[in-house]
Structures are given as C-alpha cells and as structure tokens.
Amino acid sequence: MSAADIELGPVPGPSPDPADRDGTANRSRQTLRALLRRPGFLLAVLYVVLVLVSAVAPRLFAPGDPTRTVPKDKLLSPSLDHLFGTDELGRDLFTRMVHGSALSVEATVISVGLAVVAGLVLGVFAGYAGGWVDSLLMRFVDVLLAIPSLLLALAIVTALGFGTVNVAIAVGVGLTPGFARITRAEVLRVKTLPYVEAARSSGAGRTRILARHILPNSWGPVVVLAVLDFGTAILAVSSLSFLGFGAPPPQSEWGSLVSAGRTYLVTSPWLTLLPGLAVGAVVYALNHIGKTFEEIQRWQ
Amino acid sequence: MVQYTVRRVAQAVGVLWAAYTVSFVVLYLLPSDPVSILLNQSGGGAGRPSAEQVARIQEMYGFDDPVLVQYLTHLVDALRLDFGQSVSLGQPVTSLLVDNLPPTLALAAVALLLTLVIGGGLAFVATYVSWRPLRTFLHRLPAVGVSFPTFWVGLLLIQLFSFSLGWFPATGSDGVSTLFLPALAMSLPTAGILAQVLIRGLDDTLDQAHITTARAKGLSRLRIHTKHALKNASLPALTILGLLVGFTVTNAVVVETIFSRLGIGRLAQQAVLAQDIPLVQGIVVLAAFAFVLINLVVDLVYPLLDPRVLQRGPSRSRDRRETPDTLELV
Numbered sequence: 001m002s003a004a005d006i007e008l009g010p011v012p013g014p015s016p017d018p019a020d021r022d023g024t025a026n027r028s029r030q031t032l033r034a035l036l037r038r039p040g041f042l043l044a045v046l047y048v049v050l051v052l053v054s055a056v057a058p059r060l061f062a063p064g065d066p067t068r069t070v071p072k073d074k075l076l077s078p079s080l081d082h083l084f085g086t087d088e089l090g091r092d093l094f095t096r097m098v099h100g101s102a103l104s105v106e107a108t109v110i111s112v113g114l115a116v117v118a119g120l121v122l123g124v125f126a127g128y129a130g131g132w133v134d135s136l137l138m139r140f141v142d143v144l145l146a147i148p149s150l151l152l153a154l155a156i157v158t159a160l161g162f163g164t165v166n167v168a169i170a171v172g173v174g175l176t177p178g179f180a181r182i183t184r185a186e187v188l189r190v191k192t193l194p195y196v197e198a199a200r201s202s203g204a205g206r207t208r209i210l211a212r213h214i215l216p217n218s219w220g221p222v223v224v225l226a227v228l229d230f231g232t233a234i235l236a237v238s239s240l241s242f243l244g245f246g247a248p249p250p251q252s253e254w255g256s257l258v259s260a261g262r263t264y265l266v267t268s269p270w271l272t273l274l275p276g277l278a279v280g281a282v283v284y285a286l287n288h289i290g291k292t293f294e295e296i297q298r299w300q
Numbered sequence: 301m302v303q304y305t306v307r308r309v310a311q312a313v314g315v316l317w318a319a320y321t322v323s324f325v326v327l328y329l330l331p332s333d334p335v336s337i338l339l340n341q342s343g344g345g346a347g348r349p350s351a352e353q354v355a356r357i358q359e360m361y362g363f364d365d366p367v368l369v370q371y372l373t374h375l376v377d378a379l380r381l382d383f384g385q386s387v388s389l390g391q392p393v394t395s396l397l398v399d400n401l402p403p404t405l406a407l408a409a410v411a412l413l414l415t416l417v418i419g420g421g422l423a424f425v426a427t428y429v430s431w432r433p434l435r436t437f438l439h440r441l442p443a444v445g446v447s448f449p450t451f452w453v454g455l456l457l458i459q460l461f462s463f464s465l466g467w468f469p470a471t472g473s474d475g476v477s478t479l480f481l482p483a484l485a486m487s488l489p490t491a492g493i494l495a496q497v498l499i500r501g502l503d504d505t506l507d508q509a510h511i512t513t514a515r516a517k518g519l520s521r522l523r524i525h526t527k528h529a530l531k532n533a534s535l536p537a538l539t540i541l542g543l544l545v546g547f548t549v550t551n552a553v554v555v556e557t558i559f560s561r562l563g564i565g566r567l568a569q570q571a572v573l574a575q576d577i578p579l580v581q582g583i584v585v586l587a588a589f590a591f592v593l594i595n596l597v598v599d600l601v602y603p604l605l606d607p608r609v610l611q612r613g614p615s616r617s618r619d620r621r622e623t624p625d626t627l628e629l630v
Binding site for chain 2: 149276277281288
C-alpha cells in the first residue's frame with residue numbers, strides 16, 4: 001500500500017529546500033489552500049479514496065457475498081436493491097465489482113510500485129554515474145520504449161503464465177522506462193544545484209549526497225508521473241484481464257467482469273457498460289489529480 | 301543531410317535488433333521451462349509428456365544448445381524472415397503474419413485517419429471558440445478520451461450503433477461497413493492524445509508575437525488560426541505519429557478481439573492465450589518493426605519541413621518523446 005499512500009497522503013508540497021524551512025511551511029499551506037479551492041480535484045480524490053477503501057475492505061460497501069447465486073433474480077436491470085443489476089447467475093454485480101477491486105487495485109499497486117522502484121534505481125544510477133554507464137542504461141531504456149508497452153506485456157505474460165501478479169509484473173515492466181527517464185532528468189538537474197555542490201565541497205560522501213540531497217529534491221515530477229501511471233496501469237491491467245490473461249473465472253477483476261458481461265450485451269448492456277464506466281471514472285480521476293499536481297508545481 | 305540520414309537508419313536498425321533481443325530474452329530465456337509450455341500446446345495430451353517427446357521438442361527448438369548458439373540461430377533465421385513454426389496453429393509464423401496483415405493495415409489506416417480528423421478537429425475548435433464554459437469543456441474532453449478502456453469504448457459503440465440503431469454490423473471483417481466501428485473505437489484514445497498535444501501547441505503559438513502582428517494587420521481570426529497558428533503547432537505533433545501508430549497496434553489487439561475481426565491483433569490474443577512462443581515473438585518483432593519504421597520516416601521527413609532541426613543537433617529526438625503528458629496511456 002505504500003505506493004498508494006504517497007500519492008494520496010497530504011499533498012506533496014514544494015521540494016523542501018534545506019535552506020528555508022519557514023518558506024516551505026508557508027508554501028505548503030498555500031498549496032493546500034489552492035487545492036482545497038478546486039472542487040473537481042476534491043471530488044477526484046474522494047472517488048479514488050473510496051475505490052482504495054473498497055479494495056482493502058470491500059464488506060464496508062458491499063456486505064453481500066460476491067459469489068452467491070440467486071437464479072430467480074438473474075439479469076435484473078439496475079435498481080436500488082442491485083445498484084449495477086445482476087448477472088446471468090443472479091449475482092449482484094455491484095458486490096462483484098467492489099470485491100473485484102481488491103485484485104485490480106492490488107495488480108495496479110504492484111505494477112506501479114515495480115515501475116517506480118526499478119525506474120528510480122535505473123534513473124538515479126544513470127544520472128548520478130554519467131558517462132558510459134548513463135549512455136548504456138539510456139540506450140536500454142530507449143529499446144524498451146521502442147516496443148509498444150502492451151505488446152511487451154503480452155510477451156511477458158506468455159513467458160510467465162497467466163494470473164493477476166504476472167499481469168501486474170508485465171505491466172510494471174512496460175511502465176519502467178518512463179520512470180527511469182524522468183528520474184534521470186531530475187537527478188541531472190538537481191546534481192548541479194549550488195547546495196549539492198556545497199555539500200560535496202564540505203566533504204559529504206556520494207551516498208549521503210544522493211540520499212539526503214538529490215533524492216528528496218527529485219520527487220516532484222516522479223510523483224506526478226506515478227499518479228498518471230496509476231491510471232495507465234489500471235487501463236493496461238484491465239485490458240489484459242479483459243483479454244483473458246488475468247485471474248481465472250470464479251474470482252472477479254474489473255476487466256474480466258466486463259468481458260463476462262459481453263455475451264449479454266444485447267439484452268443486458270449494463271453488465272458491461274456500468275463496470276467499464278466505473279473503471280474509466282477512476283482513470284479520469286487519477287488523470288485529473290496528476291494534472292492538478294503538475295499545474296501547481298509549474299505555478300510554483 | 302546524408303550523414304544525418306545514415307545515422308538515423310543505423311539507429312533504427314540498432315533499435316530493431318535490440319527489440320528482437322529483448323523479445324528473445326523474454327520469451328525463450330525467461331520461462332523456467334519453455335519445453336513444457338510448448339508441449340502443452342502441441343497437443344501432447346493430458347498427463348506427463350514422455351521423455352521422448354521432451355527430447356524431440358528440445359531438438360526441434362534447439363533448447364539443448366548453449367544459450368548463445370540458440371540466440372544466434374534464431375537471429376539468423378529471423379533475418380531470413382523465418383520465425384519458426386507456430387505451435388498452436390501448426391503453420392509457419394511468417395505466413396500467418398502475411399495472411400493476417402492486410403485487414404489490420406486497412407483497419408489501422410482508417411483508424412489513423414479518424415484520429416487525425418477527430419483529434420485535429422477537436423483541438424482546432426477547442427482553441428477557436430471564445431465562450432469560456434465551452435472552451436473549458438473542450439479543453440477537458442481529450443482527457444476523457446484517454447481515460448476509458450478501449451474494450452469498453454468498443455462495446456459501447458456496438459451497443460449504440462449496431463444493436464440500438466442498427467447502422468453498422470457488430471462483428472465480422474468483410475466489406476467496408478465493418479471497418480468503421482472498430483476504427484472509431486481504436487481512434488478515440490489516440491485522438492485524445494493528439495488533441496492534447498495540439499491544444500497545447502496551439503495555445504502556445506497563439507501567445508506569440510507574430511500572431512499579434514497578424515492580428516494588428518487586420519487578418520481575420522479564422523485565417524490567423526489556420527494559416528499562422530495551426531501550421532506552426534502541427535509540426536511538433538508530427539513527432540508523436542510514431543507513438544500513435546504504436547497505440548494503434550496495441551489497440552488492435554483489443555478491438556479485433558471485440559469485433560471478431562481477422563487480423564494481427566486477434567492473432568496476438570490467441571497466440572498469448574495458447575502461450576504460442578514463436579508466434580508471439582513474430583508479432584512483437586513485427587510491431588516493433590512498424591514502430592521503428594514510422595519513427596524513421598518521421599525523423600527523415602521532419603528536417604525537410606523544419607530545417608532548424610539539423611542545426612539544433614541530435615538532442616531533439618530524445619526530448620520530443622516527453623512532449624505529450626499522457627504519453628504512455630494504453
């Protein structure tokens with residue numbers, strides 16, 4: 001959950017420059033106030049938080065059993081009793097959707113977590129080492145970018161086999177190059193700033209400079225990308241799950257739910273359209289949050 | 301210019317080789333036991349494969365050779381356009397790819413055309429209208445396009461235009477009428493990306509001094525928008541063409557599956573489902589080839605349209621990938 005906490009915790013304020021702590025506190029407050037003035041942003045955060053909570057504690061929103069079949073209630077259209085209607089076996093679709101978010105959110109968190117960690121290691125290493133190490137690593141990243149990421153994911157799934165975790169790994173590998181690039185760019189930028197120079201000339205070691213000065217100040221764009229990539233990962237994970245490479249049938253994932261409802265598209269369109277709408281709304285909310293962070297960073 | 305061309309072509313070949321290598325590592329070296337994956341698919345039946353079967357597969361695919369020998373053998377074969385035998389379909393991979401390519405190319409061409417029309421049109425209108433609420437709405441719209449899963453958009457279009465209105469056939473790949481809905485489903489996300497890049501470019505261009513000059517000289521708004529702003533803003537958008545083609549290829553996997561169309565995308569879905577290693581590799585390499593080729597063409601054409609690139613040096617090709625903000629949305 002740690003990756004999700006980073007994005008949804010208190011808004012990451014401006015990069016804390018060790019020199020002016022008062023200014024930082026002041027600016028954080030300003031940022032917070034600016035964010036609170038945006039109702040769209042708050043709505044997006046609220047929705048994403050609700051989805052996260054539903055992934056951790058599905059019973060809170062849907063106390064019923066997602067696998068309980070009620071044959072006489074099959075294919076009911078949405079109503080107050082069944083918010084999203086029921087499927088061909090009479091299972092409540094909303095309950096299945098809420099319980100399905102556990103697997104889907106897990107897959108998303110794994111893939112983005114993998115991408116952030118791997119990208120951070122690659123990017124920091126390349127940016128800090130420079131020279132041939134840098135060119136070599138960046139060529140490698142270029143190659144990964146040259147294969148469309150969903151196809152790379154398909155290849156990885158073929159090799160590893162199906163299942164939620166394998167799909168998550170495959171998607172994570174596809175997201176890594178983006179993080180490597182952006183981290184490297186940030187490290188290169190921060191590396192030349194006067195206070196890093198000052199730390200170096202006062203005798204701080206490489207590791208210390210990296211951990212204390214460069215990393216804490218390279219976070220901003222990485223966080224923005226992480227939020228945006230949460231959306232990307234949700235789309236990729238649910239696409240792969242839709243194509244049938246995710247968890248096997250009795251379990252539900254967002255993508256496989258839409259896929260399962262496909263057979264009844266003519267008579268019961270809500271079986272496919274409502275779950276898909278909910279997924280799209282999550283991605284849109286994440287995009288909106290990411291964009292807002294980006295705007296605020298630029299504005300500062 | 302000659303030097304530039306040679307360098308770009310060499311780079312493209314290098315990237316293609318590296319992409320092949322990555323696909324080889326992932327598909328042939330990553331699985332702990334590729335032999336059993338292949339055996340499961342070649343109808344070895346239930347139960348444990350016999351030692352004889354294992355030995356035959358190992359010899360056929362060269363798994364008993366050292367890794368380097370395996371790699372070089374496969375690479376030489378690939379250079380002769382031989383990607384081996386599909387395990388699940390029992391035909392040479394290359395002929396499967398050749399058979400399935402035309403419908404996908406037709407679909408991709410229509411989808412790209414729709415992308416240009418929808419994305420370009422939306423960007424133009426969004427920056428042209430001056431009524432605030434509509435302007436804000438249109439500026440937000442592209443983000444909606446990239447947020448919804450392609451499979452969902454496809455199913456929605458089927459429900460609307462095939463089942464409710466009956467305008468287009470829901471599935472199949474015969475005739476021109478079956479092209480429109482899948483192409484539309486494929487083009488909406490890419491149109492969203494294109495519109496975002498174009499809107500940003502247009503907004504930036506409209507702030508520049510030569511626009512103010514043109515306005516001061518009394519040119520009409522429409523003329524300024526088309527002749528002065530759009531021309532300038534669409535040039536950088538050309539650099540994301542490769543990206544859009546990449547998305548189109550990956551969207552084809554989902555869209556061809558939904559609309560039950562013949563093509564490379566559906567072949568890819570079936571190949572992965574059957575864990576057909578040689579076929580998946582053939583498709584990945586083909587897609588990487590398409591992607592590299594488009595980027596090469598863009599790189600070679602760009603200096604003709606904007607000669608400043610050659611003077612600015614090679615840094616552009618690296619930076620330009622970072623222009624659109626939803627670059628990686630699948």
